[in-house]
Amino acid sequence: MWLDQSKDQLNLRLTIGCSLSGKWILHWGVSYVGDTGSEWDQPPKDMWPHGSIPINDYAIETPFKKPSKDDIFHEVKIDFNPSSAIEAIDFVLKDEETGASYQHKGRDFRVSLVNYLGDDGNMIQAKSSFGKWPDAVEQLPNMVLNVEASCASKNENRRLEGFYEEQPIVKEVSVGNMVNVAIRKFPDAANIVLHLETDIPGDVVVHWGVCRDDAKTWEIPAVPYPPETVVFRNKALRTLLQPTGNGSRAFFTLDEKLDGFLFVLKLDDNSWVNFQGNDFYIPLSSARSVQGQSNSESEETSGKAHADGIINEIRNLISGLNSEKSLQTKVKEAKESILNEIEKLAAEAYSIFRSSTPSYPEEDSDADDAEPTINISSGTGSGFEILCQVFNWESNKSGRWYMELKEKASEISSLGFTVIWLPPPTESVSPEGYMPKDLYNLNSRYGTIDELKDLVKSLHGVGLKVLGDVVLNHRCAHYQNQNGVWNIFGGRLNWDDRAVVGDDPHFQGRGNKSSGDNFHAAPNIDHSQDFARKDLIEWLCWLREEIGYDGCRLDFVRGFWGGYVKDHLDASEPYFAVGEYWDSLSYTYGEMDHNQDAHRQRIVDWINATNGTAGAFDVTTKGILHSALERREYWRLSDQKGKPPGVVGWWPSCAVTFIENHDTGSTQGHWRFPGGKEMQGYAYILTHPGTPAVFYDHIVSHHRSEIGALISLRNRNKIHCRSIVEIVKAEGDVYAATIDDRVAMKIGPGYYEPPSGPQIWSLALEGYDYKVWEASS
Amino acid sequence: MEVSVIRSCSQATNPKTELGFKDSRFSFGKFNEKLFFRKPNSVSFQSPLRRGKSGLRITAQAAQSDPLPKSKSSTKSKTLNRVRLFAGLPLDVVSGGTVNQFRAISAGLKALKLLGLEGVELPIWWGVVEHESMGKYDWSGYLTIAEMVRKAGLKLHVTLCFHASSQPKIPLPEWVLDIGKTKSNIFFKDRAGKPYRGCLSLAVDELAVLNGKTPMQVYQDFCESFKSAFSAFIGSTITGITMGLGPDGELRYPSHRGFAKSDTVPGAGEFQCYDKNMLHLLKQHAEACGKPKWGLGGPHDAPAYSELPTANTFFKDHGGSWESPYGDFFLSWYSSQLIAHGDRLLSLASSVFSDSAVNIFGKVPLMHSWHGTRSHPSELTAGFYNTATRKGYEEVAEMFARNSCKIILPGMDQSDKYQHKESLSSPESLLAEIGTACNKHGVGISGQNSTVGAPDGLKQIKKNMLSENLNDSFIFQRIGAQFFAPEHFPLFIEFVRKLNQPELHSGNLPTKEGTTTATDSVHTRSNLSIHMQSA
16 A cells, blocks of 8 residues: 655565554564564664553554544554564554454464565565455455565565555444434425434435324325435335435425424444434424524524444455464463463452451441441541641742641641641742752741651641642753753752653653653653652652651642552552542533533543542532532532532542632632632532542631531531432532431522431531531431 | 454353453453454364363363363363362442442452453342342342353352341341341340341241241242342353351351350350240150150250350260250251251252252351360251261251252361361361262262461362362352452462463463464463364
8 A cells, every 4th residue: 555665775664554443552562583482572662663652571552643634544654674683573453442452363463574585685675465355345444564675785685575464353333423403494485394414324224204293103294205215114214315425414305284203214224223212303393483583594403313323343354365474372471461460450459449448337236346446448548537728829928837837736626627738848949839849858938847847746746647749740850951951850869851751842851751641831750760750759758757748649640640659659658648630621612511420530540540549639529519509500419320420429438529729719710619609619528428628718718617617517427438428409509418317418599408307407507508407316 | 254243252152262361461441342353264163072061161171182082081080170160259249239349349350250260159148139128129239240240251159148247247138127126036046045136047937927928938039039130140140059048158057156266266156046936846846755844945054155065064075965865856856957947948949940050059067166076066056966976967968969959168278287276176077077978969069268268278278179078169258358469369379370280281282373372371261272272
């Protein structure tokens, strides 16, 4: 198909292309001449195409790229030196979205590079290619494997026969297709024109009829019918849709007196598309109502239907016969990779089981044992934690924040908090501390290292746990490189530019591609470097030992893979850890979507990657509270399954709920909680499962006593991160829930009183648009 | 050339293997929706081994018979591979209709599948399913598990638990406990009159004490509801069902209450014949025997739970009451009540599942403390009239054989050398004794390890798997944090690999062109072996 010339005559270029849609990754390795085993070796670095990342020590992964935008082919080009002892390149394809890998006949694809010894030093490029085999099925894109060789003059005996091979792939995909139906009513006509369009490929037949009442009885309408229409058994009509650019469509002219248009789609004899088991039904009456409008514009009702048809894209088979696969047993490799996999799975299972040792809140009534120790299966902390963020964006201004806090220690403790989140302690380019430079220099604008130790000690003294705010994503450099770019570090961790990710052009790092999003204001640390990881782990352990931190709040964890966080936390064993994974919720036309599952899924995915070693701020809940409170859309506080819609509804033991922090509020106000409704927010998070976090500004405001009352109610009723919440009401102007059958709450201006049932409810707290009740036993 | 589209890997045997393997190196993402193709000639299996149980079981047989189908089964020597290995799921894997630690379970299932286990054991609790009110069943969480297991390509052994668990705490159904509040005689009682709320007394089996129904009827309804709820799985995914028979699911009286402390010498236990209904039965029996005075209560000279057998005269090695005519009268009655109870439940299960392709199991405890004495006090109080002079397990095995049920024996990890010397305990000889009785009556034996664990347990299990004591399957108890812990799991892997040792030796398999020889040590299932000879 496409024959690229290698850049210089000494090198060969292997091009592997794939014509299937989707994001593909080439997972590959090489075998050297004389290797007897079947294990892969990592290719030499000079073979790595741009963007490759190493996988363990035996493979690398290279994403497929499109040569040009319009190309349907994705390809990876690998240049290699034929004089190197590489015998073969082995690879499998991975689908980035599903993670599935594709092999050839149950084994890896293998491209032999030194198979052929020519008789003479023939310099002529030998290329044998095979035309497409006559294809009985249908013409569909092929996988093309293409090796082009131009032999170097020095290697007289070796002739690498270029070959061209197409490999078949069968991929079963669940495709979301759309069917759009638009109805147009022209005021001066007695007819309705219905336009049906779909992006389902291939021939699509609409099997349709109309109905005159709600019973949706099918009948055949009067003519005219669209072209290509046949009557099917006097019951329905079948119309073949006319192909358009990327789908097919038809126009139906219908009598305006009809009530509805019914249809299903027929793809072939065995494949039908319907609407959740029923016929698609398009009401036509709405179009009628616009009759009489003088305007010539048409009313349009649009019924969108998701045709979740499973389409099997069968990619056909054309297999070149040029290179016989040399078959080798892969016994050992397979053994080891399976063992590795088993160990990995076991480790995953272990970490989850361990972190959620079952809880036995009730004790046997027969037993005369003492008070049981309640073990809530919390992701982090005891499960009964309440956080307080004790700084805001201005706290660095005084220069003695640590000392000021020390004076307030017992006061904070008396409010009922259990965990204190302190500001970032390191030397920083910005006064707030989020641009750290020398990680071991803990003299900051908040105070000196000794003051910090002193503060931590006093906080411990009043029974509080202390979190340090640590920035692992980025670090500011001390020195410039030869290009004048700041990417050389000093201090105790005097890393060079290998510690900086390679895909941020601002900082010219020599490290690997970032494993997450880049923070563009400072060099992002390449966590895939062993030395950087080791140093950071050492630092975290040092913070724990030297300062006495019990845990940490992790800044900007979107910037790197959660698995690294797991490594860090496994090594430093914090009592409590929480990560800031903050990205945008989903909006459609400026309005927040009700369903924020995708958003919370991203946070859950991150927690998952940390193996549940850290909690995460429940940004989803904050966002939904914004809309619910601001727009009086309290129904948003219940998801489709009647559970809380934020992370707390899915993984409460790892959700740290909050309504404001130093970024969203304070003097920055990047995403401020709706003014005047803070107490509703707190009434929600402080009565609900998850681990609530309270922001400093609010405890020094007039809300203080109300927050204190909510906290003591939470503690008194032993509400914990996995308490059971039952949503009783989620309507426009009111949301109400009961928690653990001990606490009932409502927020919003609407009316709600808990019904008297087995419990007798007494009003415990009341404020502006919120009420909380406790069950009296 | 041929293309095959496999929608779901569970429909064919071979794809499973290959997908499993494929997954193993990479993502472990999904077990279905994979692409897949092969030459037609490698698809055709002509192996007779795929049919019949032996082929389905283990690899080595299949592998050995690869070049020449030798029938090794005719020889007497047993191979380890005859025993199918299961692992038990956590006791509280389902609560309130939901699956706990879903991700851990699903990762665990994949690991076990890769390790080559046959399947998993799932405890289904009466107190979870029929928790709220009589006849109202919630199978949802368990159905989810069954589906997960099916998708993972594993088999399922279901244990129907009509008892309570103390840790994790899974009580009997609430409505049963409510009834028990006013009618405490539905529970077993000890001499002090203290009820045991872990299961119902066998004396009420046929009494209409549960809202007008007898416990037997309630158990039957439960089993039938289970059968219809899991009809899609029974016989395919579900290959075995254990019927709960008493405390901890075992056929016994709750003669030991509370947790045995491992560092103290266990006591003899107490007879549990003091609830009103048991006493009534005893009285009737005594009158029928013409000894009405013997029917007024249990033995007066038996020691208390934690007392040594020698603390009183009933169990004395020589001249103890157990050897007296009264002792024989009482012990015969006491043990026959237990066997009759087991008979009722197992025949119930056998009839409910008679038309299903599943094996029915019942669990018999290994009361090995004091086995070295003549009177075997622990066995006697638990309801097994087995002494130095009487082979008590014969009747038990005979009862199992009558109902075509297999027996589950726990404690396969216990070895004599780690027992308290003072307790004269001998798990090994007791096991052998029960094993002999079972073999005599043709009752299949499935093994389990004890929940408390034992030093060198895996070694002992392996030893038992080689012996006559075990011939059906082994259920390793149980998945959880400890199971997957770094200090345990590698040992378990090693254990499983060792079981498949013969397979490892045949590692240098002949490879022919066109043969797909993706294989691995732990992957030693029959599927694969067949796979290899498919060229």
